[in-house]
Amino acid sequence: MWDYRQTGPTANKSPSIYETQIADPNLSDTEWSQCEMLANKAAGTMRFACCQVTGSVSCKATEIVDFKDPTAGQTYYLAFQVHTGNNGRATGQIEEFKDIYVESPVANPQSLVTTQ
Numbered sequence: 001m002w003d004y005r006q007t008g009p010t011a012n013k014s015p016s017i018y019e020t021q022i023a024d025p026n027l028s029d030t031e032w033s034q035c036e037m038l039a040n041k042a043a044g045t046m047r048f049a050c051c052q053v054t055g056s057v058s059c060k061a062t063e064i065v066d067f068k069d070p071t072a073g074q075t076y077y078l079a080f081q082v083h084t085g086n087n088g089r090a091t092g093q094i095e096e097f098k099d100i101y102v103e104s105p106v107a108n109p110q111s112l113v114t115t116q
Contacts, residue, residue: 001014001016001019002015005074008071019065023062023063025062032098033053034050034051034061034114035048035049035061035114036049038109038111040109043068043073044069044070044071044073046072047065047067048063048065049061059114060115060116061114078102
Protein backbone atom coordinates (compact mmCIF):
# COMPACT_ATOMS: atom_id res chain seq x y z
CA MET A 1 0.00 0.00 0.00
CA TRP A 2 1.05 3.58 -0.58
CA ASP A 3 -0.44 6.87 0.64
CA TYR A 4 -0.41 9.54 -2.06
CA ARG A 5 -1.93 12.25 0.14
CA GLN A 6 0.16 15.40 0.42
CA THR A 7 -0.30 15.89 4.17
CA GLY A 8 -0.45 13.77 7.29
CA PRO A 9 1.86 11.30 9.03
CA THR A 10 1.93 8.86 6.10
CA ALA A 11 2.01 11.38 3.23
CA ASN A 12 3.75 9.89 0.21
CA LYS A 13 4.87 6.71 1.98
CA SER A 14 3.52 3.39 3.21
CA PRO A 15 0.72 3.96 5.75
CA SER A 16 1.82 1.01 7.89
CA ILE A 17 0.93 2.83 11.14
CA TYR A 18 -2.74 2.49 10.14
CA GLU A 19 -2.73 -1.04 8.75
CA THR A 20 -2.73 -4.45 10.30
CA GLN A 21 -1.14 -7.17 8.22
CA ILE A 22 -3.32 -10.12 9.05
CA ALA A 23 -1.65 -12.87 7.03
CA ASP A 24 0.93 -13.59 4.38
CA PRO A 25 -0.79 -15.73 1.73
CA ASN A 26 2.56 -16.70 0.16
CA LEU A 27 1.41 -16.05 -3.42
CA SER A 28 3.48 -17.02 -6.45
CA ASP A 29 4.67 -14.16 -8.64
CA THR A 30 4.25 -16.32 -11.74
CA GLU A 31 0.65 -17.50 -11.27
CA TRP A 32 -2.68 -15.65 -11.32
CA SER A 33 -4.09 -14.44 -8.02
CA GLN A 34 -7.63 -13.44 -7.18
CA CYS A 35 -7.87 -10.37 -4.94
CA GLU A 36 -10.66 -8.35 -3.41
CA MET A 37 -10.61 -4.88 -1.90
CA LEU A 38 -13.46 -3.63 0.28
CA ALA A 39 -13.26 0.11 0.99
CA ASN A 40 -15.46 2.38 3.09
CA LYS A 41 -14.84 6.06 2.36
CA ALA A 42 -16.93 7.35 5.27
CA ALA A 43 -15.04 5.21 7.81
CA GLY A 44 -11.60 5.51 6.17
CA THR A 45 -11.20 1.74 6.06
CA MET A 46 -9.98 -0.77 3.48
CA ARG A 47 -9.75 -4.55 3.74
CA PHE A 48 -7.85 -6.66 1.22
CA ALA A 49 -7.84 -10.41 0.57
CA CYS A 50 -6.06 -12.64 -2.00
CA CYS A 51 -5.62 -16.26 -3.00
CA GLN A 52 -3.80 -18.23 -5.71
CA VAL A 53 -6.00 -19.36 -8.60
CA THR A 54 -5.30 -22.87 -9.87
CA GLY A 55 -6.60 -23.57 -13.35
CA SER A 56 -10.01 -22.04 -13.95
CA VAL A 57 -11.23 -22.75 -10.43
CA SER A 58 -11.74 -19.77 -8.13
CA CYS A 59 -10.16 -19.93 -4.70
CA LYS A 60 -10.88 -19.06 -1.08
CA ALA A 61 -8.97 -15.91 -0.18
CA THR A 62 -7.14 -15.00 3.00
CA GLU A 63 -7.58 -11.50 4.37
CA ILE A 64 -4.20 -9.80 4.16
CA VAL A 65 -4.65 -6.16 5.19
CA ASP A 66 -7.05 -4.29 7.47
CA PHE A 67 -6.47 -0.53 7.04
CA LYS A 68 -8.09 2.06 9.32
CA ASP A 69 -7.52 5.83 9.08
CA PRO A 70 -10.59 8.05 9.49
CA THR A 71 -8.79 10.89 7.66
CA ALA A 72 -8.10 8.76 4.57
CA GLY A 73 -11.61 8.66 3.14
CA GLN A 74 -11.47 10.72 -0.05
CA THR A 75 -12.97 10.45 -3.50
CA TYR A 76 -10.07 9.79 -5.82
CA TYR A 77 -8.81 7.53 -8.56
CA LEU A 78 -8.47 3.77 -8.42
CA ALA A 79 -5.08 3.00 -9.89
CA PHE A 80 -3.00 -0.07 -10.67
CA GLN A 81 0.72 0.47 -10.54
CA VAL A 82 3.54 -1.45 -12.14
CA HIS A 83 7.13 -1.05 -10.98
CA THR A 84 9.37 -1.88 -13.90
CA GLY A 85 12.24 0.49 -13.22
CA ASN A 86 14.88 1.42 -15.80
CA ASN A 87 12.95 4.44 -17.17
CA GLY A 88 9.84 2.38 -17.90
CA ARG A 89 11.59 -0.37 -19.82
CA ALA A 90 10.77 -3.81 -18.50
CA THR A 91 13.48 -5.44 -16.41
CA GLY A 92 12.05 -8.93 -16.09
CA GLN A 93 9.04 -7.87 -14.05
CA ILE A 94 5.69 -8.32 -15.78
CA GLU A 95 2.45 -7.41 -14.06
CA GLU A 96 -0.91 -8.11 -15.66
CA PHE A 97 -4.49 -7.39 -14.60
CA LYS A 98 -7.67 -8.98 -15.92
CA ASP A 99 -11.32 -9.50 -15.03
CA ILE A 100 -11.59 -6.34 -12.91
CA TYR A 101 -14.99 -5.62 -11.39
CA VAL A 102 -16.13 -2.56 -9.42
CA GLU A 103 -19.27 -2.77 -7.29
CA SER A 104 -20.83 0.40 -5.89
CA PRO A 105 -22.71 0.38 -3.69
CA VAL A 106 -21.36 -2.85 -2.24
CA ALA A 107 -24.02 -5.52 -1.65
CA ASN A 108 -22.57 -6.50 1.75
CA PRO A 109 -20.16 -3.82 3.01
CA GLN A 110 -19.19 -5.90 6.06
CA SER A 111 -17.98 -9.03 4.28
CA LEU A 112 -15.17 -9.96 1.91
CA VAL A 113 -16.88 -12.28 -0.60
CA THR A 114 -13.70 -14.13 -1.60
CA THR A 115 -12.97 -15.28 1.97
CA GLN A 116 -16.27 -17.17 2.24
